[in-house]
Amino acid sequence: MTTTESDAPTAAGSGSSASQAFRTAAREATAVPPERVDEVARAVLAGVHQAIREHDVTYPEFQAAKQWLMDVGEGGEWPLFLDVFVEHVVEEVAARTQDGTKGSIQGPYYLPGQAKLPWQAALPMRPGEKGTPLVFTGQVRDVAGDPVAAAELDVWHADDDGYYSGFAPGIPDGNLRGVVVSNGHGWFEITSVRPAPYQIPTDGPTGKLIAAAGWHAWRPAHLHLIVRAPGYRTITTQLYFPGGEWLDSDVAEATKPELVLDLRPQEDGPLRAEYDFVLERA
Template sequence: MTTTSPTAAGSGANATQAFRAARQSSGGEVTSPERVSDVVQAVLSGVHEAIRAKKVTYPEFQAAKQWLIDLGEGGEWPLFLDVFVEHVVEEVAAETQHGTKGSILGPYYLPDQPKLPSVSTLPMRSDEKGKPLVFTGQVRDTDGNPVAGAELDLWQADDEGYYSGFAPHLPEGNLRGVVVSDGHGRFEVTTIQPAPYRIPTDGPTGGLIEAAGWHPWRPAHLHLIVRAPGHRNITTQLYFQGGRWVDDDVAQATKPELVLDPRPGDDGKLRARYDFVLEPA
């Protein structure tokens, strides 16, 4: 493993900055006071019930209070929420959605990456380690029609499990890009198979994981946001058959429908196909 591992604080700061930039560009969504009251009361009721059911003591409450303070001061709220909470929000959203299954966005998305043609190679170092992977497929609508010019915003970890923009030793934009499908909705992306990775454990989130006796691992995956005018965006992750942690993901974000089964091609490169289905907006 590299000796320049990203810290929890550094990853949290970058994730917070990216989140705020995305919120500013989208304008956010106005929530009524009635809705705020309803949701917050439900969350607090759940916390109160857990305290009663588990007979939480004052020392335990003070420890939790200190942990929340540390979490905020360490800038780790994006990390904690994306790992332990987002998968449930995504499950609720999926109840009214059709087309390709979604998954969590995670804390490592960076917007405004360069656009690439339908047949392309993700930006990478000249000596990028890892098994070469050719990822192909087609974007269609729910009626089976090809979606020309669909954008596949793709990002992934490298062969050591690190993301550009969050690990100081990686060049900017490494293994990130927006691939635009051709006139038939098809695409072919050459990249490398990513590695599983540990979420940063040197901060409060890692302290909680250690105290609870959990593991900090996420399975190897490709991140994608697939979008096209007039269609609902899909945010998803694609995993690898037989990969470690696929059945025991710390973020609980894997789904059977999102598992790839790469096979070696005649050129020795791994090849995997996945077709995306977009529903009308």
């Protein structure tokens, strides 16, 4: 199985898919008091004004920035840009009042409504799915150490080429995605393939900013998970592979030492990874 250039996701295609997924996701309306809107909006604008003053931003630079902001909106790239460059700080603030497993960003490639699977299951994949076979095991517990039965582990990740189903052409819907339900003792065992690092799409305005600033556009290989159970705080996180490329320079700044997997290579058989999740009461 090979990936051709025509199979690669474009910024426009990924942006459109991410925007559509965001708009269609079930979200509770949040009533924000005017005082809070005033406080945060003024702070954001003050930060922008201060940057302009400190760096002597010129009119041509201001007009270029205005054009770039318009291009991001027209290309549907706001979910991509915000999830890569802003979400990690929102998650950092939320983590100040949370116990249990460390969280991380959700990112733009989540798709709800995936197939529910038993505690021992293989994620849906193509026949002969390319990549190193991976078995991911662990237990879901509460902060007291007691197992959490029937916890849902909503799992998704990139394939061996670094592409996500639903966001790249030629990949079946639901590929390498699923909702695994832990057993009565909180255990789970998920069979999949090791994901590859991936480059966020660079052919749109987000990519132009990255190139203009001389940054790289790579994220280290990772598994995405949303872990939930009735009566517990839902955890959204990512798990990374030790020694992986870009682990120390993630463009999204979302890596944490606590989220690096315990890998156990096998002489015969798949790569094995272990991680336990700890949920706190809601």
